[in-house]
Each structure stands twice: as structure tokens, then as C-alpha cells.
Amino acid sequence: MFTGLIEEVGKVSKIEKRSDGIMIQIKAEKILDDLKIGDSVALNGVCLTVVEIENGKISFDVSQETAVRSNLPELKTGDPVNLERALRLSDRLGGHIVQGHVDTVGFIKSINLKGQHTEFIFQFPEEFQDLVVEKGSIAIDGISLTVNYIMDNRISINIIPHTIQNTNLKERKTGDKVNIEFDILGKYIKKMISKGEKDRLEELLDKF
Secondary structure: OOOOOOEEEEEEEEEEEEEOOOEEEEEEEEHHHOOOOEEEEOOOOOOEEEEEEEEOOEEEEEEEEHOOOOOOHOOOOOOOOEEEEEEOOOOOOOOOOOOOOOEEEEEEEEOOOOOOOOEEEEOOHHHHHHOOOOOEEEEOOOOOOOOEEEOEEEEEEEEEEEHOOOOOOHHHHOOEEEEEEOHHHHHHHHHHOOOHHHHHHHHHHOOO
């Protein structure tokens, strides 16, 4: 489990496509502290397991299923990637609950300067548009962000300079693909409604 607060932007030092998936090696610094083989790390929002640590580089094996559902196959040597270690029970939950299980790949429709902030318009497949709400949370490449406006299957998000400078967003451009994970609460609610459990859901919500 993660918070969507990026700890470090690493660099892809090696990527190797294999018959059963992909091997990705990342050069990092900050997250190496207390990291060990077997630990979980969110790489651009994808939960991966550390399989090797050597000379400041971390290696991950990516399964075919994960490759198909994410933008990881698009990575090239030198690309910046967002990194976050798994949440510890003693940590503050400053973002929102992010599982590292990417739902779909979207893309950047446009980037617009709004004073000191930057507006990103993200577009994703129409089948997921019921999973976003205005002022709700969403993880883009593992970054916990707040949805400002919704336009069918497009969302507008204003991003502060700190987030731009401390994530891979500063390298992003229009048309780039991004990993998207929708809020887990919204996914459970949608499933309950689709199963005809609307009355039960309303009863549960009345308790809060």
C-alpha cells in the first residue's frame, strides 16, 4: 500500500524485454535507505517487487499482465520515473490510499500554464468515467492528485510547482501515456451498485 506522495525521481538505467515480461533497472538514491530484496516499490504507480540491489541500482521483474496494463513497456533508458516505498504503519497518510494496481493507461491531452500552477488535462477510456468525482483523489503515475473538473472521460487537474519539480511531470509533454489508478472506494461502490446492492450501500452510508 502507498500514499501517492513521491519520494524520489529515479532514472531507468536498463530495460530488457523478455518472453515472460520485462526486467527494469532503476538508478536511485533516497529510497535505497533500508530497502531490501523482496520489498515493494511503486514505480510510476505500479507496485513492483525488488529482486536485486547493486551499486545504487534497483532491479524489478515485470510480469506480462502488469506490462499490458501499464505504460512500463514504453520506458527507455534515461527516462525519469516516480518512486515510492511501501507505506509503514507509523507513516502519515498525506495523500490517499494507493494500491499500486494500475487500472488503465491514459494520456496527457493538454498542458496549460495557469499563473504559477499548471493545468494537466488527462484522458482515459470511457469505461472508467464513472470512477472519478470532482475533488476526489486519483493516482497518475503514482502521484496522488485531486480532480478539479470532469469532462466525460477527461479530467482537469491543477498541479502546484512543488509537485511538478519533484515528480516526472516536469519531463512530461502532450500525448505522453500515463498510468492511472482510480480511488479504491469508488471501485467498490461501483461494484455494489452494479450488483443491485444500492439499498445496502445507502444503508451503510447512512451510518456515517
